[in-house]
Each structure stands twice: as C-alpha cells, then as structure tokens.
Amino acid sequence: LNCDMAGFREVDRRQFPLQDIPAIVRLFKQQLESVSEPDLALLSIVVGAIENSLTCNRTITVQKETDTFGEAKLPAIEYHITEALYTKFHAIIKGAVDLSQYGSKKFASRELIKKVSDVIWNSLTRSYYKDRAHLQSLYSYLTGNKLDCFGVAFAVVAGCQVLGFRDVHLALSEDHAWVVFGEGGKETAEVTWHGKGNEDKRGQPIGPGVVSKSWLYVNGCPVICTRPMEVAALVSAINPSLNATSEAMEVALLQQELLWLLYDLGHLSHYPMAIGNLSDLEEVSPSPGRPPCAALFQEAATSARTYYRNQHVYPYTYQGGYFYRHKLYKEAFESWANAADVIRLYNYSRDDEEIYKEFLEIANELIPHIMKVVSSGHSARSILKDPECFAYLLRFYDGICQWEEGSPTPVLHIGWAKPLVNTISKFDADVRAQVVIICQNEDGTESTGENVSDTTVPGTTDGKSKLKSEDDVNAVIAALDEASDDCDKQKYLSNE
Numbered sequence: 001l002n003c004d005m006a007g008f009r010e011v012d013r014r015q016f017p018l019q020d021i022p023a024i025v026r027l028f029k030q031q032l033e034s035v036s037e038p039d040l041a042l043l044s045i046v047v048g049a050i051e052n053s054l055t056c057n058r059t060i061t062v063q064k065e066t067d068t069f070g071e072a073k074l075p076a077i078e079y080h081i082t083e084a085l086y087t088k089f090h091a092i093i094k095g096a097v098d099l100s101q102y103g104s105k106k107f108a109s110r111e112l113i114k115k116v117s118d119v120i121w122n123s124l125t126r127s128y129y130k131d132r133a134h135l136q137s138l139y140s141y142l143t144g145n146k147l148d149c150f151g152v153a154f155a156v157v158a159g160c161q162v163l164g165f166r167d168v169h170l171a172l173s174e175d176h177a178w179v180v181f182g183e184g185g186k187e188t189a190e191v192t193w194h195g196k197g198n199e200d201k202r203g204q205p206i207g208p209g210v211v212s213k214s215w216l217y218v219n220g221c222p223v224i225c226t227r228p229m230e231v232a233a234l235v236s237a238i239n240p241s242l243n244a245t246s247e248a249m250e251v252a253l254l255q256q257e258l259l260w261l262l263y264d265l266g267h268l269s270h271y272p273m274a275i276g277n278l279s280d281l282e283e284v285s286p287s288p289g290r291p292p293c294a295a296l297f298q299e300a301a302t303s304a305r306t307y308y309r310n311q312h313v314y315p316y317t318y319q320g321g322y323f324y325r326h327k328l329y330k331e332a333f334e335s336w337a338n339a340a341d342v343i344r345l346y347n348y349s350r351d352d353e354e355i356y357k358e359f360l361e362i363a364n365e366l367i368p369h370i371m372k373v374v375s376s377g378h379s380a381r382s383i384l385k386d387p388e389c390f391a392y393l394l395r396f397y398d399g400i401c402q403w404e405e406g407s408p409t410p411v412l413h414i415g416w417a418k419p420l421v422n423t424i425s426k427f428d429a430d431v432r433a434q435v436v437i438i439c440q441n442e443d444g445t446e447s448t449g450e451n452v453s454d455t456t457v458p459g460t461t462d463g464k465s466k467l468k469s470e471d472d473v474n475a476v477i478a479a480l481d482e483a484s485d486d487c488d489k490q491k492y493l494s495n496e
C-alpha cells in the first residue's frame with residue numbers, strides 16, 4: 001500500500017527532531033543516496049518549515065544563533081509535524097486523483113498531469129500577493145494554501161511522484177517552469193502561470209513558445225531535471241530573506257551546505273543557475289577549502305555552453321555582476337558582451353520582461369556608473385584607452401540591437417540611446433580606430449566592414465567633440481544601424 005511512503009519510512013525517526021544544519025544535511029544525503037529516489041514532498045516540507053520559522057513572524061525567541069560548536073541553531077523540526085504535513089499531501093493528491101481513470105500506469109498522460117495541476121491550482125487561496133517571498137515550498141502550500149509560480153510547478157512534480165509516475169520531471173528555463181513526461185520525456189505540459197496578467201496555458205505543450213524564439217523558453221534548451229536536480233531546484237528556491245534589507249544567516253548557511261552536498265554528488269553540473277546561486281553565497285561567506293566564487297561563476301557559464309548550446313543569459317549576468325561588485329570593470333564588460341551574444345539569438349516577446357529589465361539595468365545603470373567612475377581617473381591603463389573594452393561594449397550594444405531585429409516587440413527607445421551614446425563618446429577616436437570589425441557574411445567568408453573610426457559621429461568633425469542634440473543621437477543610431485546592415489553578423493575584435 002504505502003510503497004510511496006518509502007521516503008518517510010526510510011527516514012530514521014531517531015534523526016528527529018532536526019536541530020541543526022548537519023542533521024538536515026544528513027537527511028538530504030540519506031534521501032539522495034537511498035536506492036529509490038529522493039522524496040520531494042518530505043524534503044520540501046522540512047526546508048519549508050525551517051525557512052518559515054526563521055524568516056516569517058519570528059515566533060521563536062531568537063535563540064543564541066550558534067551552539068557551543070559554532071553550528072547555527074535551528075528551530076527543532078518535530079517528527080510529528082513533518083509526518084502530519086507529509087500525510088496531508090499524500091491524502092490531498094491520492095484523494096483527488098482516481099488512477100483507474102488514467103489508463104497507462106507506466107507513463108503519465110497529459111490529462112493526468114492537468115488533473116494534478118488542477119488539484120493544486122484549485123486548492124490555492126483565492127487571491128494573495130503571488131510575488132511574496134517564502135511561497136515556494138510544500139510547507140507554504142500545506143499550511144497556508146499559497147504557492148508562487150515555481151512552487152506550483154514543483155508541487156505538481158511532487159504530486160506525480162506521490163502517484164508513482166517516475167517519468168514526470170521539472171523543466172526549467174531562466175524565468176519559467178513546466179513539466180516533461182511520457183516515453184523518453186518527449187512530451188511537455190504547462191502546469192503553472194507566468195508573469196502578471198497573462199492567461200495561464202496549463203495543460204498545453206510549450207511548442208509555440210519555442211517556435212517564437214522568446215527567451216522565456218530558451219530556444220528549446222531548458223534544464224530538464226532528474227529527481228536529484230529537482231532537489232537542487234527546491235534548495236535553490238530557499239529564500240533566506242527576512243525583509244528587503246536583511247537575511248536569516250542560518251537559512252543562508254543551510255542553503256549553502258545543501259548546495260555543496262548536491263555539488264559534490266554531481267547534481268549541479270547541468271544546472272547553471274544553481275551553480276550561480278552557490279557562487280553568490282560563496283561570495284558573501286566563502287567556505288574553506290572550496291573553489292573561489294569566481295571559478296564557480298565560470299563553471300556555470302561553461303555548463304551553459306556545454307549542455308545548453310549557450311542559450312542561457314543568466315550565467316553571464318551572474319558573472320558580470322560579480323566582476324562589477326569587485327570593480328573588475330573590463331571583465332564585467334566581457335561578461336555582459338557574452339550575455340548580449342546570447343540574447344541576439346532571440347526575438348523579444350512580451351513574456352521576456354525579466355531579461356529586458358536585466359539588460360536595461362546593465363546598459364542604463366551599471367555601465368554609466370562605471371563610465372562615471374573611470375572618467376575621473378587618469379591612469380594610462382584606464383579602460384577608456386583600452387580598445388578591447390570598446391570592442392566589448394560594441395558587442396554588448398550590437399547584441400541588443402540584433403535582439404530587436406525581427407522581434408514583435410521593440411526593445412530600444414531614446415532612454416537607451418543617451419547612455420549608449422554617452423558611453424561610446426567617452427572613447428577617443430584613436431582608441432576606437434584600433435577596433436577592427438570582422439563581418440561574417442552569409443556564406444561564412446569574412447570581410448572587414450567599415451572601420452568604426454571612419455564612421456565619425458555625425459555632427460562632429462574630428463570624432464572628438466561631444467554629441468549635443470537629440471538629432472545627433474538619432475544620427476548615431478542611424479550610423480550604428482547602417483554599420484550593422486553592412487554585415488550579417490558582426491564580430492568585434494580588437495587587433496592585438
């Protein structure tokens with residue numbers, strides 16, 4: 001009867017109450033190394049209970065944060081609480097889904113998945129703030145009937161695991177989640193909503209999203225999770241935030257320890273964002289004997305290039321953000337140029353607001369801040385004298401221009417042009433002249449397009465004077481467009 005209670009039965013009652021981080025890590029390790037598959041419901045309830053008690057209404061008196069051995073103290077997670085919630089989830093799922101109606105037992109069907117999604121969906125609180133923190137776990141679902149969009153997708157996969165369907169897995173893009181199922185995992189189904197004010201497409205395959213080349217569906221290169229990678233997703237989704245400005249240290253430490261456990265077991269190698277999350281945590285509090293966070297950010301980018309045809313943007317914006325925070329501005333420019341080389345392959349659609357905001361912040365906040373900071377310096381090694389920096393910036397802006405080409409939704413507007421022109425005009429003509437634009441034509445042959453320094457900025461004579469009016473700005477855009485029209489694909493290389 002209770003074969004699927006295996007997850008719980010195996011759990012050694014003696015492990016409870018779970019008092020500290022090592023106890024939780026032991027539970028995860030035992031689940032990840034157990035012969036069957038890790039129990040998603042059990043693990044999500046446990047970490048959800050800890051996160052909730054340490055970040056929401058801190059009912060517990062703030063205990064001495066570490067015990068005598070420096071381990072962060074956690075609120076004791078009682079066996080009977082965990083078991084009650086676990087049993088409740090099983091009862092909800094098995095009570096609502098009459099398996100005899102769904103033919104094949106071996107593989108899930110679209111109808112079954114839609115039914116599980118409906119059970120979760122229809123049991124959510126009518127209206128609540130969907131973007132709130134701490135709504136990602138089954139603890140939130142079972143105690144408050146609230147889930148965020150990731151949480152709904154995760155709950156559907158956990159529900160299908162309860163029903164014994166080992167073919168249903170979580171599929172993750174950089175801003176959306178859905179499920180794959182069936183023989184060879186070839187079928188896809190929407191199970192949750194995305195963004196605000198969009199009709200949900202639950203039950204439908206994700207095909208059209210891939211065809212439209214929108215970033216939301218990462219050109220058909222999503223992270224397809226195994227059970228342990230679904231554990232990595234729930235661990236990545238742990239949110240240590242106490243409020244907008246501070247975090248619960250013990251929750252962040254727990255997330256970091258669990259991510260290292262998953263990393264050591266090899267379950268992050270195909271999951272760039274999880275590696276990025278771990279790198280962010282390591283940047284704040286480095287673990288002794290572990291690779292430096294800079295190496296982890298690089299690993300995330302390499303994973304995306306190796307397993308996902310370099311169609312993911314976030315590994316490069318994780319890396320660029322790190323370099324920016326550490327004032328490694330040339331390295332930041334290179335990462336952001338690499339991010340733009342990814343987005344140029346997509347067509348910007350209305351569902352892609354998140355990545356639009358990401359590029360907008362880089363182009364109109366971070367790069368202008370860097371230009372301001374370095375302008376005051378007078379070092380000969382200034383990035384303003386470095387043609388490679390100019391080349392990285394051109395590749396960055398050109399990637400965004402190409403993103404717009406062929407898109408149903410415009411990307412650029414005057415708000416982009418001013419910082420863009422301001423940045424480019426900080427590089428003198430003699431520096432710009434050192435950048436050679438290599439064009440790759442349709443047939444793969446290469447030709448040097450117009451040399452950038454020949455396209456003196458209209459309205460100026462020696463290319464040195466600054467731009468004044470809006471017409472000048474529009475003229476520059478036209479010049480850039482013209483330059484980009486000359487070549488099908490531009491690679492900006494600086495000559496050595």
Ligand SMILES: CC1(C)CN=C(N2CCN(c3ncnc4sc(C(F)(F)C(F)(F)F)cc34)CC2)S1
Nearest residue numbers: 150172173174175176177236273274314317318
């Ligand atoms: C460079 C950044 C701006 C820093 N944090 C970033 N994150 C934080 C972590 N994050 C993630 N980290 C691990 N896994 C996932 S699965 C996912 C999602 F597909 F969008 C979902 F499921 F719809 F929410 C998001 C996400 C989203 C991206 S990107």
